[in-house]
Amino acid sequence: xxxxxxxxxxxGYAGLEVLRGIDISISPNEIVALIGPNGAxxxxxxxxxxxxxxxxxxxxxYKGEEITDLHTHELIxxxxxxxNQGRVIFSNLTVRENLEIGAELIRDRHVxxxxxxxxxxxxxxxxRKAGQLAYALxxxxxxxxxxxxxxxxxxxxxxxxxxxxxLSPKLQKELFETISQLREDGLSILIVEQNAKKxxxxxxxxxxxxxxxxxxxxxxxxxxxxxxxxxxLGGRY
Amino acid sequence: xxxxxxxxxxxxxAGSIYxxxxxxxxxxFSTNKFMHFAHGSSVVIAGYxxxxxxxxxxxxxxxxxxxxxxxxxxxxxxxxxxxxxxxEKKNASTVVLLIASIGLLMLFQNLLQIIxxxxxxxxxxxxxxxxxxxxxxxxxPLQIAIILLSFFLLILLYWFMKYTALxxxxxxxxxxxxxxxxxxxxxxxxxxxxxxxGSALAGIAGILIGLEQNVYPTMGTMLIVKGFTxxxxxxxxxxxxxxxGSYLLGLIENIGIWFIPSGYKDALSFALLFIFLLFRPxxxxxINKGVRK
Numbered sequence: 065x066x067x068x069x070x071x072x073x074x075x076g077y078a079g080l081e082v083l084r085g086i087d088i089s090i091s092p093n094e095i096v097a098l099i100g101p102n103g104a105x106x107x108x109x110x111x112x113x114x115x116x117x118x119x120x121x122x123x124x125x126y127k128g129e130e131i132t133d134l135h136t137h138e139l140i141x142x143x144x145x146x147x148n149q150g151r152v153i154f155s156n157l158t159v160r161e162n163l164e165i166g167a168e169l170i171r172d173r174h175v176x177x178x179x180x181x182x183x184x185x186x187x188x189x190x191x192r193k194a195g196q197l198a199y200a201l202x203x204x205x206x207x208x209x210x211x212x213x214x215x216x217x218x219x220x221x222x223x224x225x226x227x228x229x230x231l232s233p234k235l236q237k238e239l240f241e242t243i244s245q246l247r248e249d250g251l252s253i254l255i256v257e258q259n260a261k262k263x264x265x266x267x268x269x270x271x272x273x274x275x276x277x278x279x280x281x282x283x284x285x286x287x288x289x290x291x292x293x294x295x296x297l298g299g300r301y
Numbered sequence: 302x303x304x305x306x307x308x309x310x311x312x313x314x315a316g317s318i319y320x321x322x323x324x325x326x327x328x329x330f331s332t333n334k335f336m337h338f339a340h341g342s343s344v345v346i347a348g349y350x351x352x353x354x355x356x357x358x359x360x361x362x363x364x365x366x367x368x369x370x371x372x373x374x375x376x377x378x379x380x381x382x383x384x385x386x387x388x389e390k391k392n393a394s395t396v397v398l399l400i401a402s403i404g405l406l407m408l409f410q411n412l413l414q415i416i417x418x419x420x421x422x423x424x425x426x427x428x429x430x431x432x433x434x435x436x437x438x439x440x441x442p443l444q445i446a447i448i449l450l451s452f453f454l455l456i457l458l459y460w461f462m463k464y465t466a467l468x469x470x471x472x473x474x475x476x477x478x479x480x481x482x483x484x485x486x487x488x489x490x491x492x493x494x495x496x497x498x499g500s501a502l503a504g505i506a507g508i509l510i511g512l513e514q515n516v517y518p519t520m521g522t523m524l525i526v527k528g529f530t531x532x533x534x535x536x537x538x539x540x541x542x543x544x545x546g547s548y549l550l551g552l553i554e555n556i557g558i559w560f561i562p563s564g565y566k567d568a569l570s571f572a573l574l575f576i577f578l579l580f581r582p583x584x585x586x587x588i589n590k591g592v593r594k
Contacts, residue, residue, distance in 0.1 A: 154473050154476045213484065
């Protein structure tokens with residue numbers, strides 16, 4: 065069974081075409097990584113799914129339904145959550161408010177409470193700092209808060225845009241462990257990453273994006289491919 | 302001593318009105334990120350609505366007040382939906398929106414002059430009353446009502462912003478509109494509601510000032526300048542800050558005339574506005590945009 069199927073997607077921003085016909089599929093309970101150089105269009109894939117960039121042609125089908133033109137709240141209701149780049153949180157709201165607002169679309173108070181205690185179990189530091197304003201959080205805590213906020217929406221598919229960017233190696237390691245853990249919890253995850261090696265290691269399937277097209281795809285053994293070795297891991301690792 | 306007490310009380314009365322105007326202005330600014338100077342029109346239109354309902358049509362006073370407040374709130378929503386939103390959809394900059402709001406302020410001022418003439422209108426609900434004595438100062442029952450009612454409403458607004466989901470969403474949009482959209486908050490609906498609440502507060506300010514000082518077409522312009530100054534002093538995108546800033550402005554203006562001729566009262570507030578815009582544009586209590594890395 066396929067959870068998300070992207071077929072021949074062309075997309076971009078205000079007439080500028082970034083993605084030039086890509087195909088990606090995500091199965092339930094799977095981590096899919098998108099790697100590639102800056103400007104290849106990795107983030108645009110996620111933004112197309114979340115209807116933030118302009119899709120010019122192609123289709124995006126989620127659980128059998130075409131979602132290309134849906135509104136944000138409809139996508140969230142469908143179980144798709146998006147954590148954007150830069151660990152963006154509401155700095156002037158408390159940690160608890162940041163989480164509760166994530167569940168804005170859930171009307172059932174009990175479900176919200178249940179999700180909140182689930183997030184607090186997963187990220188104990190957020191529970192400790194629940195009453196504090198979020199602007200005082202450290203980089204790693206901000207990333208946890210951004211993830212926690214997305215989890216408050218009860219997603220089945222999580223879209224993560226460069227979550228490790230700017231984090232220390234230690235925090236990156238913790239983050240990737242958390243992401244693997246989320247898969248164990250039953251989520252599907254599409255992750256856009258600049259850290260190609262780490263991404264390939266945790267992903268079930270990796271797509272290499274170059275110049276708006278899929279240049280290569282495969283499982284964990286993709287790491288042995290000449291192209292990945294030379295261009296993305298060469299020199300750095 | 303009695304004179305000082307009188308000046309402080311006068312400052313509190315003025316500050317109460319400014320705070321009501323500034324709180325609404327600030328609330329609308331925080332969720333929309335542009336200066337709604339036509340907020341002054343909401344104040345003056347409320348004064349004329351009360352005059353029409355109560356003095357001309359003889360509708361019972363409290364019903365007239367209720368109608369006035371609701372209609373002023375609706376006016377704010379109408380301006381948002383039919384003037385600002387279409388401009389925003391055409392990607393108008395905040396400067397364009399600012400100019401539109403000043404245009405609306407002038408339009409309403411002139412419309413009021415055409416309909417009601419430029420002369421002062423008296424609502425005449427409150428008879429001229431003997432003031433009661435407080436620390437040697439004189440204060441009328443209406444003035445006591447102005448201070449208490451403003452205080453109560455501003456506490457209520459604070460509670461609403463802090464403890465309700467809608468208030469939280471307003472603060473979230475003020476903080477980061479893009480993120481608010483990503484998590485599914487309908488920012489247009491929230492912006493419209495902040496126009497309703499902010500304008501209704503302006504309506505209450507218009508009623509109070511209409512009862513205290515009569516109504517005339519140009520009073521909206523002066524009041525929005527005072528409300529704006531109070532908001533700048535306190536921190537324009539932080540509602541509690543702009544409320545405190547407004548009380549401060551009222552007090553400084555009125556205590557200032559202890560030292561300088563009362564004719565310079567307005568000049569004093571303009572001087573304060575300049576000083577803050579130059580040296581502390583974020584205001585005394587403005588939102589801290591600092592981010593810990």
